[in-house]
Amino acid sequence: MTPADLPLLSARALTKHYGPRLGCADVTFDLYEGEVLAVVGESGSGKSTLLSLLATELDPTAGSVGYRMRDGVTRNLFTLSEAERRFLLRTDWGFVRQDARDGLRMGVSAGGNVGERLMAVGARHYGKIRDTASxxxxxxxxxxxRIDDMPKSFSGGMRQRLQIARNLVTHPRLVFMDEPTSGLDVSVQARLLDLIRGLVSELGLAVIIVTHDLAVARLLSHRIMVMRQGRVIETGLTDQVLDDPREAYTQLLVSSVLAA
Structure with missing residues (x-):
């Protein structure tokens, strides 16, 4: 078995409590290179807590997350040093935030936002950085x-596309996406989803996308994980789960009876 046959990311019994309140419990799954996993559920289902744990923005109450580093060795993310985690976030991972203002440096030009990521992986030639950003x-x-324009002069959809460029320019192996189309007009959403789907396929990215929108999950993901009250209640191939859901809760989600 070659390293590429092994999971890129492995969550085992991942659990988070906020005092007496449950964030998520006993979440276990594997993610492979080039695979897109959608995590769906209504507000409060635990999907955002799970994403924050996977991205090491939260420490778990219990459980582990293994990540296969570029040298082929799988390491528990929660035993990495803070410097090692930051390095992963700047280089091997991307994180597309729901609000692009949280994922961009708003006081830095569009080109500067993209160029910063390149510099994090060692690029130093100004002309080449600018050409790549362009x-x-x-x-x-x-x-x-518009390379020298500030993100504050961009529309919401343009900011989100700039955030995608900033994250993908270093060719990360794993990208986290948190409701990337939320709050955008329907026509803007459609263009953004087409863009994301094309780039994910072209670059062979592994992606974990959190969304309450099942249409987004169907369009982008290979597999889907349905969460309710902090627990995974159903998982499987996206079309299989959405076309023939086993769980009553998933059936309600699919029939849009539950509010997003």
Whole structure:
């Protein structure tokens, strides 16, 4: 078995309590290179807590997350030093936030936002950094002539595309996405989803996407994990789960009886 046959990310019995309140409990799954996993559920289901745990933004109450590093060795993320975790977030991982303002440096130009990630992986030649940033702006459908404009002058959809360029320019192996189309107009959502799907496929990214929108999950993901009250209640291939859900709660989600 080669390293590529092993999971990229492995969660085992991942649990988080906020005092007496349960965030999530006993979440176990594997994610492989090139695979897109959607985590769905209504507000308060634990999906955002799970994403924060996987990205090491929260420490778990119990459980572990193994990540296969570039040297092929799988390490428990919660035993890494703070410097090692920050390095992963700057290089091997991307995190596309629900609000692009949380994922961008709003006081830095569009080109600077993309260039910062390149510098984190050792790029130092200003001309090459600028050329790569310009190329990536074009790839996410932002006019490269706006390379020196500030994100505050961009629309919500443009900011989200800039955030995607910033995250993907270093060719990360794993990308976390937290409701990436939430709050955008329907037409803007559709274009953004097409863009994300194309780039994920082209770059062979592993993605964990949290969403309450089952249409987003169907369009982007290979597998789906349904959460309720902090626990995973159903998981499987996306089309299989959405077309023939076993659990009554999933059936309600699919029929849109529950509010998102």
């Amino acid at each position: 190329d990536w702006l074009g790839r996410v459908e932002i006019d490269p002539s």
